[in-house]
Amino acid sequence: MTFLDILLQQSINGLMLGIMYSLVAVGFTLYFGVLDVINFAHGDFFMLGGFMALMLYAIAEAVGFAGNALVVVIYLFIGSMILTGVVGVVTERVCVKPVSKAPMLISLLVTLGLGIAIREAVRVLYPRGSDPKGFPTLMPQGSFNVGNIVIRYENLIIFGLGIAVIMAVNFLINRTKMGAAIRAVAQDGEAAMMMGVDLDRTIDITFLIGSAVAAVAGIMNGFYYGQTMFNIGAMMGVIGFSAAVIGGLGNIYGAIVGGILFGLLETFAAAALPYGAENKRVFAFLIVILFLVFRPTGILGEKIFERV
Amino acid sequence: MRNRFSLLWKRSHKGLVLTLCLLLVLGLVAAQCAPGAGKKETVKISFIGPLTGGNAGPGLGGRNSFLLAVKERNEDPDTKYNYEVVQIDDECKPDVGVQAALKASSDPDVVAGASHYCSMVAISTADTFHNQGMPSMVWGAVLPDITYGNDYVEITRVNGTQINQNEVHAKMMYDMGYRTVSILHDTTDYGRGHLKYFSESWEALGGQILSVQGVNVDQQDYTAELTKIKAENPDFIYFGGLTPSGIPIRKQMVKLGIEAQFNGTSGIKNESFNEALGPDAEGVICFLEGAPIDELPGGKAFLEKYEAEGYEEPPEAYGPFAYVAGHLIIDAIEKVGPDRAKVAEELEKNTKDRDTIIGKVSFDDHGQNIVPLITAYVSQDGKWVSWNKSEYAGGQRQLVPPK
Amino acid sequence: MDDQQRTLAGPWGIIILLGVELIIYVLFLALLLVPGGEILAAEALLLVAAVFYFRRNPALGARIQQLFAAHARIAWIGAVVLVLLIPFFIASSPYWLFTIIIAGLFLTACLGLNLQLGSSGMVNLASAAFYAVGAYAAGLLALGWGWPAWITLPAGAVMAGLFSALLFVPVLKTKGHYLALVTIAFQFMVTILLDNMEWTGGPQGLKNIPLFSVAGYSFNTAINLGFIKLPAYANFFYLMVLVVAVVGVASQRIYSSWVGVTLSTIRDDEIAAQTFGVQVNRWKLVIFSLGNCFIGLAGAFYSHLVGFISPPNFAFDKSLVMVSIVILGGMDNVFGVIVGSLLLIILPEKLRVVQDYRFLIYGLVLIIMLIFRPRGLVPFKARDFLDLAGPVRRKRAASASSTVSEGGA
Known part of the structure; x- marks a missing residue:
């Protein structure tokens, strides 16, 4: 492989990793915009989405429904989005909303506790939940070569789907009436309420969308890496949050920009720096800190003036 | 005065205070009442391992195996004592491990125990067990220093160390004509230990190391590291780490189209590796101390009994070691009585040439099992098959050949 | 009213006060010494019952509070004596003694964290990183240059204070969620680097760090008093009590001085504070460093307590435990931090009886407690600014009448 080949191949690796991060980052951006809450359990919803799909797949296999791969994939995505979405709304009603008015640290801690609870519940309740779980191979496995670079159909599908999901979320938020309500709440909850927006319902919908997107990300992560495990959510949450901030919270x-930037940073740090593989996250987090200090609103964020 | 005092002591408050006192007395009484023992004297032994967290799989497998050994002995009418297991979680974290070790050793009824799957934890609790004078037999941790870093009579180890495993590993690959290797290892001391002992053995033989890359245990994407390896075009890839990283590395290696043999260490020798990878696991090699479990008569019986007990988790690679540890500990207690100092002495000095389901067990003067039996396994049709019995050794199937 | 107060001031008051302390003490010891989970359930029920009871009879609670205020000195002496007696009652269990020492270390660290989090509103989710700096500094100095433990202990604290400088710029330029993220990122950087650097021992960390010894007396020797033999950890326990006392008194002094008021104004409204001439930046940096000093002190203590440190001891989850202690106990409140650290260090140990379900229950308990008591178990009270005049006013009040002064513990 020539230098250029390696560069291109690593860029593809970075983009794929980045799109996974982006999908998690979208959720953080959504929650922060609407509720001013950093939902640290979001990484665990991401993991939960993957496990829901595994469970649905096991059920489908048990009843002998395993025909067309495309049908099964759609069934897994929709089923898991609904289930994870419902769990998201229920947990939001029970434990996130009651503390959304409390100081920021309280909501942060509640969502952290929620993350622990989800993680441990999956580990204890899923059969042999502490082991890594293989994901079924349902994506087309072929690949084609451009020079020495391997491009897999699977990668193209996952990348395309990831961008499509994020654009769909953007459409929902910026082009529909429901989205207008969400944006209104994001700007000023009380004012939105006076204009006739149902606050509770809007918050519910936000969590439904956020959890469903996390589920999509979890399943795609499962398909791409071929496995999932109950404890992958914690790190994913931290990185997703970082990516959302780099891109500009809200x-x-x-989220796309931040996620992909973080993915590329990690990949190239691992590939190019001496001792890069073991220290790539040190490098990535250092960049995060620099961003926060010198451009806290992120790449695409707007300048915010502090109200006195 | 009485009158004024009653301001605080209204009738309604009396109820609260009385309930409080009552509960207190009840609690103290409950503490005094030991559980009703049978005819035999009850002796407690402890089991410590990771029962929660990322390494809970092997931890629970080890626990079940240990419980099985104790159950067998309790059902045996010849045993002098009735054994009760105290199981404690160490979460695979050193500080939690120290607390767990103290919890076990603080209870004077606990005579001895089998402890730790994770090297980091085992090395941090060696001092604790020594200070408390409680014999502890390591059942899964492989770092050499655990037994060789001290002279404590209390610490023994039934499984082998990383040194043995990697000597055999390097020799086998070299003899088959492999010359160049790219090494991946996790940055825990398990991975770094393997890196150290494998590199030493490999370079001593004259093999070449193309690159060494450390990876984090909580990382899922290894494409960057693997793309680098692809460009190096090694004969084989060595991975020193555990299953949760081993699975994605192997998977992504296949997806990136890297044509090289993939070898792991004892850390990937478990069922979930094969289950999660499916056909992609085919031809992966790993090494484990001890004889192949299903080829010894006792081992077969162990697997059958384990099956019959209906445990939820499989025994995993180190389950048999925990099982043997259980038996060795009970043997010692039966012989010298439930006395910590005597049991420690007995375990370290008099465990020689014992026939067990993992082959012969003999402790050296550090309490380390020195029977250097290492078995190579290869993944064949979704199962770990011992190398000598596999179709790969027989020539029906081929590993990825050296370049 | 006058009658009542005189009752409280009399010998009956003292007896009741000591009785209350004794009951809490016995319940606490019972929790440790009675094996099994029933005692935990029973005491949890009792606690809930007591909370409801006091809520329905606020007068009783208020009166007990007055009682403690009236006899602050006796209450303190009683409490100190009871604490010092702990090793005698749990001599049979070095495990619980060790756990209490660990709780004490977390208490020390969290008093520091409380200065940042509670008093001045600076989010710090990297407390475990500074805990690590203290621990590694002490360990490396002791191993490399053979410094004795009584020097490495303050050295660890100072080192953690100096390392704070790495975050000075972010602390001044970011706040809220952004500062939270900066400190999380810093925390991860430190843990990964500890794993990867050779001179800190890599993942194997530092081994055989000498345990405490003063003038030839090793703290690792059991205390034999003739009638009772205390485990070696009793030495560490008394040292821990001393450290906690020093740090606790320092924290309380800071809280009730004009520095504490300055910090409160920064926390409540930075811009307003600045317009009134408070040097916001300077105080932020001072308090951030001082808080980390306390955390580093606890880390150094840990080094010499266990003799072995490695990166997993200082991972992100430890930061979360520390933050949970401060928030759950009650921010800006020394007493709250005490309650929080006892609860969050001892509860998981007690929950060992439920084995696999331990962390599931821990997570759920955390959520439930925060939902029902979002301001912590011991919520901080609004400052009584008149009390700032402090001793002068109190003395005047005392001489004017024999009424009970407020404040105290």
Whole structure:
């Protein structure tokens, strides 16, 4: 492989990793925009989505429904989005909303506790939940070569789907009436309420969308890496949050930019720096800190003036 | 005065205070009442391992195996004591491990125990067990220093160390004509230990190491590291780490189209590796101390009994070691009585040439099992098959050949 | 009213006060010494019952509070004596003694964290990183240069204070969620680097760090008093009590001085504070460093307590435990931090009886407690600014009448 080949192959690796991060980052951006809450359990919803799909797949296999791969994939996505979405709304009603008015640290801690609870519940309740779980191979496995670079059909599908999901979320938020309500709440909850927006319902919908997107990300992650495990959510949450901030919290396209930037940073740090593989996250987090200090609104964020 | 005092002591408050006192007395009484023992004297032994967290799989497998050994002995009418297991979680974290070790050793009824799957935990609790004078037999941790880093009579180890495993590993690959290797290892001391002992053995033989890359245990994407390896075009890839990283590395290696043999260490020798990878696991090699479990008569019986007990988790690679540890500990207690110092002495000095389901067990003067039996396994049709019995050794199937 | 107060001031008051302390003490010891989970359930029920009871009879609670205020000195002496007696009652269980020492270390660290989090509103989710700096500094100095433990202990604290400088710029330029993220990122950087650097021992960390010894007396020797033999950890326990006392008194002094008021104004409204001439930046940096000093002190203590440190001891989850202690106990409140650290260190140990379900229950308990008591178990009270005049006013009040002064513990 020539230098250029390696560069291109690593860029593809970075983009794929980045799109996974972006999908998690979208959720953070959404929650922060609407509720001013950093939902640290979001990474665990991501994991939960993957496990829901595994469960649905096991059920489908048990009843002998395993025909067309495309049908099964659609069934897994929709089923898991609904289930994870419902869990998201229920947990939001029970434990996130009651503390959304409390100081920021309280909501942060509640969502962290929620993350622990989800993680441990999956581990204890799923059969042999502490082991890594293989994901069924349902995506087309072929590949084609451009020079020495391997491009897999699977990668193209996952990348395309990831961008499509994020654009769909953007459409929902910026082009529909429901989205207008969400944006209104994001700007000023009380004012939105006076204009006739049902606050509770809007918050419910936000969590439904956020959890469903996390589920999509979890399943795609499962398909791409071929496995999932109950404890992958914690790190994913931290990175997703970082990516959302780099891109600009509150901006949906910012999530894409931030996620992909973080993915590329990690990949190239691992590939190019001496001792890069073991220290790539040190490098990535250092960049995060620099961003926060020198451009806290992120790449696509707007300048915010502090109200006195 | 009485009158004024009653301001605080209204009738309604009396109820609260009385309930409080009552509960207190009840609690103290309950503490005094030991559980009703049978005819035999009850002796407690402890089991410590990761029962929660990322390494809970092997931890629970080890626990079940240990419980099985104790159950067998309790059902045996010849045993002098009735054994009760105290199981404690160490979460695979050193500080939690120290607390777990103290919890076990603080209870004077606990005579001895089998402890730890994770090297990091085992090495941090060696001092604790020594200070408390409680014999502890390591059942899964492989770092050499655990037994060789001290002279404590209390610490023994039934499984082998990383040194043995990697000597055999390097020799086998070299003899088959492999010359170049790219090494991946996790940055825990398990992975770094394997890196160290494998590199030493490999370079001593004259093999070449193309690159060494450390990876984080909580990482899922290894494409960056693997793309680098692809460009190096090694004869084989060595991975020192555990299953949760081993699975995605193997998967992504296949997806990136890297044509090289993939070898792991004892850390990937478990059922979930094969289950999660399916056909992609085919031809992966790993190494484990001890004889192949299903080829010894006792081992077969162990697997059958384990099956019959209906445990939820499989025994995993180190289950048999925990099982043997259980038996060795009980043997010692039966012989010298439930006395910590005597049991420690007996375990370290008099465990020689014992026939067990993992082959012969003999402790050296550090309490380390020195029977250097290492078995190579290869993944064949979704199962770990011992190398000598596999179709790969027989020539029906081929590993990825050296370049 | 006058009658009542005189009752409280009399010998009956003292007896009742000591009785209350004794009951809490016995319940606490019973929790440790009675094996099994029933005692935990029973005491949890009792606690809930007591909370409801006091809520329905606020007068009783208020009166007990007055009682403690009236006899602050006796209450303190009683409490100190009871604490010092702990090793005698749990001599049979070095495990619980060790757990209490660990709780004490977390208490020390969290008093520091409380200065940042509670008093001045700076989010710090990297407390475990500074805990690590203290621990590694002490360990490396002791191993490399053979410094004795009584020097490495303050050295660890100072080192953690100096390392704070790495975050000075972010602390001043970011706040809220952004500062939270900066400190999380810093925490991860430190843990990964500890794993990867050779001179800190890599993942194997530092081994054989000498345990405490002063003038030839090793703290690792059991205390034999003739009638009772205390485990070696009793030495560490008394040292821990001393450290906690120093740090606790320092925290309380800071809280009730004009520095504490300055910090409160920064926390409540930074811009307003600045317009009134408070040097916001300077105080932020001072308090951030001082808080980390306390955390580093606890880390150094840990080094010499266990003799072995490695990166997993200082991972992100430890930061979360520390933050949980401060928030759950009650921010800006020394007493709250005490309650929080006892609860969050001892509860998981007690929950060992439920084995696999331990962390599931821990997570759920955390959520439930935060939902029902979002301001912590011991919520901080609004400052009584008149009390700032402090001793002068109190003395005047005392001489004017024999009424009970407020404040105290």
